[in-house]
Amino acid sequence: GAVVSQHPSRVICKSGTSVKIECRSLDFQATTMFWYRQFPKQSLMLMATSNEGSKATYEQGVEKDKFLINHASLTLSTLTVTSAHPEDSSFYICSASRGEVLGNEQFFGPGTRLTVL
């Protein structure tokens, strides 16, 4: 159990276009989903935390109008990179947590590799 999927796994787009990434918990209800970004040879950086039915909480330095997050249900969260530019090229990974207890395990999706030309 505890499988998280992401779609698409890879996307290449032109500068200025918007890209939507879906994150789904397949066999459990995720009260909280997290979005991370990872640049080559760097650590995963938390971008935002989203709870179903409420606005996402963004980390400092992450533009909420640039990275739109929608957590419409307990099994689906989407991240839209609006007007993508080459510097947005990165590995985007979501994770989902079943509970609200501190230290509760997060289950990671397989990631989406975004390349903006």
Next chain:
Amino acid sequence: RKEVEQDPGPFNVPEGATVAFNCTYSNSASQSFFWYRQDCRKEPKLLMSVYSSGNEDGRFTAQLNRASQYISLLIRDSKLSDSATYLCVVNYSWGKLQFGAGTQVVVTP
């Protein structure tokens, strides 16, 4: 200063040997600690949680030193399949995870 610091490596380890490495964290209020494993261009996968008393899972042993704010991972009898990047992860605030940049381990035949 990074919140979670790790030696990037690589640690080149002969098959069958033991390798150990540490990670330091800066937030003394951190509540829980983990080691994740990340293979090239893949998502991180939980290897083990780290408990105050230290814990072992097969060939892997994790230790936590709260006073000095570091955690360690030891891998015994290394296998080729242990080659990966090991991420030190700290849970510092209501489910938020802080990741280290990882320690690369390369097990050689």
